[in-house]
Amino acid sequence: MKLIVGLGNPGSEYEKTRHNIGFLVVDKIASDLNVSLTETKFNGIFYKSRDFIIAKPLTYMNKSGEFVTAISSYYNINKDDIIVIYDDMDLEFGKISIKQKGSSGGHNGMRDIIEKLGTEEIKRLKMGIGRDGNAINYVLGKFSIADFELIQKSIKIAAEAIVSFIYNDIRFVMNKYNGNL
Structure with a gap:
């Protein structure tokens, strides 16, 4: 079983912030697969099928490990079958x-x-979310309308890559999707 975890911070004040891009990718995956994250356990929300779990920790970002450890332990998921989606300021905006x-x-x-x-x-x-000024203010800042429109393409490709990971080896996924955009 694969565990897909998108990182972000809970609460409406963090919606559509750069730091919550992991949540946005998980939302896109769920939408593409026509499923909803309705299970609540381990201080997170998730959808579980026979082959995979798509999840969002509801802890704050710096406590994400508590959720990942609890859910992977409970469902006996091998560390090799876990993938985490998150923002990276050192990666060019829109890159994967x-x-x-x-x-x-x-x-x-x-x-x-x-x-x-x-x-x-x-x-x-x-x-990739790029970098601009104060790191904390930048990652917790919301996307501009123009940037949000641009990042939607990256989110779509990231969601496709993760769905591919559910059924393929990570090396196949890396070869197909790394460097997109």
């Missing part, structure tokens, strides 16, 4: 990068997941 492992790169949500799971070998799909 899929990796099999690595450090947190300064991302607090990913740092907590790595710490709680005890490994850097966690698959991830990073969404």
Whole structure:
């Protein structure tokens, strides 16, 4: 079983912020698969099928590891079958990068997941949001209307890549989708 986790912060004040792009990708995946995240457990919401779970932690970003650890343990999901979707300021706006492992790169949500799971070998799909000025204000800022329209294409491609991951090896997905946009 695959576990797909999009990172973000709960609450309406964080909707459509750069830091919540993981949530936006999960919403797109759910929409494309015509499913709803209605299960609530482990301080998160998710949809579970026989083959995969699509999830959003409802903890704040820096506590994402608590949710990922709890849900993966409960459903006995191998760490190799987990993929995390999150924003990356060091990646050009709109770019997608899929990796099999690595450090947190300064991302607090990913740092907590790595710490709680005890490994850097966690698959991830990073969404480029670019960088501008104060990091905290930037990531917690909302997309401009123009930027939100542009990022929709990246969200669509990221959702396609994740759906492909459900049924394919990560190397296939990386070869097909890395560097898009």
